[in-house]
Amino acid sequence: MTSTLTRRVPLGPLTDLPVGLGHAFQVGDTPLAVFRSREGKVFAVEATCPHKGGPLADGMIAGDQIVCPYHAFKYDSATGQCDQPSACALKTYAVSVVDGAVYVEL
Amino acid sequence: MIRLNTITDDAPATRRKLVIIGNGMAGARLAEDILAADPGHAFDITMFGDEPYGNYNRILLSNVLNGSQEAKEIFLNPLAWYEENDITLHAGARVTAIDREAKTVTAGDLTESYDTLVFATGSRPFVPPIPGTTLHGVFLFRTIDDCNNIAAFARGKKKAVVIGGGLLGLEAAKGLMTHNVEVTVVEMGPWLMGVQLDEAGGKVLRETIEKLGIKALTSASTQEFIGDRDVTGVRFKDGTEIECDMVVISAGIRPNKELAHEFGIACDRAILVDDTLVTSDPDIFSVGECAQHRGMVYGLVAPIWEQTKALAHRLTGKNPDAVYTGSKLATKLKVMGVELASMGRVSDVKPTDEVVQFAEPGRQVYWKAIVRDGKVAAACLLGDLGPADELVRLFLSEAPAPARRLEMFFTGATVQGEEFSLADMPDDKQICDCNGVCKGTIVAAIRAGKTTVPAVGKATRAGTGCGSCKKMVKGLIEAINGEVKADPSESWYVPGIPLDKPTLVAEVKKRGLKSVSAVLVELSTQQDEKTKNGLASMLAGLWGKEYIDERDARYINDRVHANIQNDGTFSVIPRIYGGVTSAEELIKIGQVAKKYDVRMVKFTGGQRIDLLGIKKDDLPKVWADLGMPSGHAYTKAFRTCKTCVGKDFCRYGTNDSTALGIAIEKKYQGWEFPAKMKLAVSGCPRNCSESTVKDLGIIATEGGEWEISVGGAAGASVRKTDILCRVKTQEEAIAMIGRFFVYYRDNAKWVERTYDFVPRFTIEHLRDVLVNDSLGIVAELDAEVVRTCDAYVDPWLERDKPVYAGQFEDVRTVPLPMA
Structure with missing residues (x-):
């Protein structure tokens, strides 16, 4: 039925994601930044920083946070909350890894 | 995006256009006050700022550069704040023209129209227009950077002259004394601290500091600073001279009134405003250090806050009759260990005034109060601040002075200690005037476990402005927590x-x-x-x-070996050794620029060529087509060695600067450091390649030697290099550079540039270690140079062999599965 609005989209093999870094994806109309932490967590957030449009996939991971490459605004990888009181939170997307393949819920 | 001030339904159909020239503390505060006074948003606010940033606290810049504070911590209003509040900020745009008929302002190609215009252009340090201010050893004194430079330079010096006997000048003198330098303070006026003291007070102060070993010359007009390259003395208008090996200028500030004046607005010492803060043009207003009100130009934050508030209330109509009638200034200071309190103008005595004085010369105590119309109109206290609180209260409240005037000085009331008054202070009393933080907010943070001054600062922003309230923050921590923890992270x-x-x-x-x-x-x-x-x-x-x-x-730049730009593309700068290129290279660069549709081709300040707007997936192809090695312009590494033409072509050249520059760059390319490293070689002392403001600079001298100096800067900080040594040959120069490189690389803090590192270690120490080998490590340093040079690999060779998945890949497109 149409009651569920989310779709599960395959993003390719986990090994195509660099360890400890992010990569930019365009899934249909949705631009995403997908990260694979050194500890093995995979997470996805909206692609650009609400502050000045920094490409978050070019950022860094610091602990549980994503760091924007432009002005080092930091976002919680799980909740999307920003460390700056004036900036909005990032939209986050559920990600799963099944048999070495990465899926995102859109 | 969050919009804090969304346009409400009752917003006027046509909003008035308010343009503010100046994005410093006054300009930004005015914008804040207007937003607060006018939630209905009757104004379209446009601001012009000289610098390409939001509004920040300039004093703290050096902390950012040495890494002890993050840039975003010193921003009073980050750029996002302007967006959120619908303020158009033209950062980095200097207004050059005003058309008062057409009501427009122009900055470069940009023209904005206004209904109401406000000058908040502030002030700048005053440099006396006399010869010799650019000699080596002559410093301005206004920022923390200046302090550091002066402290570093003072080591080993014998005699210093401080120009300016005001508060800052005396602070500079005191600072210099700690370096065992003989200090003379030179004041143009008839006595020291002319703003705060009268003649008798100035005399007491002078006696006090002379006891500390500082000489003071008053009514002394400086004619010029003498010296060839280094300052050697000061000559006065009366023909006398004094010798010195350094000079510190602290001659006050000057309002930035020139733009207003040029376009016909009435100015005196500053832009003239009346009680409505309007200038001679009814649509143009002025606030802050550039404004002159009832003869006063204020340089302190508190009066400026009063001005911006009055103007905001008036403009928005919250209180259309709001006026600013002047500020009462009462300050307590400590100069050279001498306590001083000042309110009003004590040197301004009218014939009908009652003057009440007390002096105790043995202890250098001097009190004076001026009673006008039965009220305290001005007072100064020196040496003992016993009655200060009572006098300040009488002065500010304009309450009648006691009938027995001596009770102003000798009351039964005890002098309240600081702890008592801190505890007594109401919670809504503002402690940090820079960031508007009240006592209650700070107390809450301390109770929540923030027990260091930086921790309170991080939680509340208190003390992160000018820092003057840190003592009170510390006092509050002590009062609540019992002790203050030191901050070791430094x-x-x-x-x-x-x-x-x-x-x-x-x-x-x-x-x-x-x-x-x-x-x-x-x-x-x-x-x-x-x-x-x-x-x-x-x-x-x-x-x-x-x-x-x-x-x-x-960081991304170090992952893809290019500098990320504000649109997500990258800049590519190939290495051009010593800034010397060839027709072949230029043709190649031109072809690449065409082939990849490069948006901008630009000469850099380091004598090379920047290709801007390259897409990430084009980087490897661009590098391959260029066939030139990386210029490392994106990373904390050896950047360039700028050169002048040198003796091959130049009539003045005494040595082959280009050959040395090329050799240096070939040898040290790719070296990584805790911060970037910029070099220059000049072929003669005319110094055309600006060697004296580089991390490491080399100048050829007439005798055929090379003079190597280190620790210079010409960015947000400006610092002259300190001379390390002179050597005879190119080979010796290259060897000495390598030693300095290794020692800096292995001892500097992360992001500590040489202009902080060199003063921290001192040039004498560096000379001892690197030239005289006092630690016996030179052989080790030389071996490390060889090792590091051997490890060099051009990072652009990764074009053929990316080291991780997607290194040079832009966005990966994934189709949505069929529903």
């Missing part, structure tokens, strides 16, 4: 590991930690990007070929 190499660099290096070596992740697991207390970047740089230098290079510890 000495750490990176913020996430509580160790200074030597200890960290020793620990890393002992435990054999060869990757950033290994160090983080074993030693870090917090993970952040600066810690990762700093460790990556340190470990690469420490382990050389054994280093386990994890790319997630690198």
Whole structure:
């Protein structure tokens, strides 16, 4: 039925994601930044920083946070909350890894 | 985006256009006051600022550069604030013209119209228009950077002259004394601290400081600073001279009134305004250090806040009759260990005034109060501030002075100690005037466990402005928590590991930690990007070929070997050794620029060519087509060695500066450091390649030698280099540079530029170690130079062999599955 609005989209093999870094994806109309932490967590957030449009996939991971490459605004990888009181939170997307393949819920 | 001030339904159909020239503390405060006074948003606000930033606290810039504070911490209003509040900020745009008929202002190509215009252009330090201000050894004194430069230069000097006997000048003199320099303070006016003291007070102060060993010359007009390259003395208008080997100028500030004046607005010392803060043009107003109101130009924050509030209320109609009638200034200071309180103008005595004085010459105590119409109109106290609080109260409240005037000085009331008054202070009393933080907010933060001054600052922003309220913050921490914890993070190499660099290096070596992740697991207390970047740089230098290079510890620029731009594209700067290129190279660069549709081709300040707007996936192709090595313009590394033409062509050239520059760049290309490293070689003392403001500069001297100097800067900080040594040959110069490089690389804190590093270690120490080999490590340093040079690989060769998945890949497109 149409009651569920989310779709599960395959993003390719986990090994195509660099360890400890992010990569930019365009899934249909949705631009995403997908990260694979050194500890093995995979997470996805909206692609650009609400502050000045920094490409978050070019950022860094610091602990549980994503760091924007432009002005080092930091976002919680799980909740999307920003460390700056004036900036909005990032939209986050559920990600799963099944048999070495990465899926995102859109 | 969050919009804090969305346009409400009752907003006027046509909003009035308010343009503010100046984005400093006055301009930005006015914008804040207007937003607060006018939630209905009757104004379209446009602001012009000289600098390409939001509004920040200039005094703290050097903290940012040495890494002890993050840039965003010193922003009073980050750029996002302007957006959120619908304010158009033209940052980096200097207004050059005003058309008062058409009601427009122009900055470069940009023209904005206004209904109401406000000048908040502030002030600048005053440099006396006399010869010699550019000699080596002549300094301005206004910022922390200046302090550091002066302190570094003062070592080993004998005689210093301070121009200006005001508060700052005396502070400079005191600072110089601690370096065992003989100090003379030169004041143009008839006595010291002319703003705060009268003649008798000035005399008491003079006696006090002379006891401390500082000479004071008053009514002394400086004619010029004497010297050839280095300052050697000061000559006065009366023909007398004094010898010195350094000069510190602290001659006050000057309002930025020139633009207003040029376009016909009435000015005196500053832009003239009346009680409505309007200028001679009814649509143009002025606030802050550029405005002159009832003869006064204020340089303190409190009166300026009163001005912006009155103007905001008036403009928005919240209180259309709001006026500013002047500020009463009462200050307590400590100069050279001498306590001083000042209110009103004590040197301004009218015939009908009652003057009440008390002096105790043996203790250098001097009190004076001026009673006008039965009220305290002005007072100054020196040496003992016993009655200060009572006088300030009488002065500010304009309450009648006691009938027995001596009770102003000798009351039964006890003098309240600071602790008592802090505890007594209401919660809504503002402690930090820069960021508007009240006592209650600070107390709450302390109760929540913030027990260091920086921790309170991080939680509330209190004390992160000018820093003058830090003492009160400390007092509150003591009162609530019993003690203040010291902040040890100052000495750490990176913020996430509580160790200074030597200890960290020793620990890393002992435990054999060869990757950033290994160090983080074993030693870090917090993970952040600066810690990762700093460790990556340190470990690469420490382990050389054994280093386990994890790319997630690198910043994007260091992952793709190019500089990310504000549209997500990159800039590519190939290496052009010594700034010397060829027809073939230029043709190649031109062809690449055409082929990849490069948006801008630009000469850099380092004598090379920047190709801007390259897409990430084009980077490897661009590098291959160029066939030139990386210029490392994106990273903390050896950048360029700028050169002048030198003796091959130049009529003045005494040595071959281009050959040395090319040799240096070929040898040291690719070296990584805790911060970037810029060099220059000049072929004669005319110094056309600006060697004296580089991290390391070399100047050819007439006798055929090379003079090597280090620790210069010409960016946000400006600092002249300190001379390390002179050498005879190109080979010796190259060897000495290598030693300095290794010593700096292995001892500097992360992001500590040479202009902080050199004064921290002192040039004498560096000379001892690198030239005289006092530690016996020169052979080791030389061996390390060889090792590091051997490890050089052009990072652009990764074009053929990316080291991780998607390194040079832009967005990966994934189709949506069929529903």
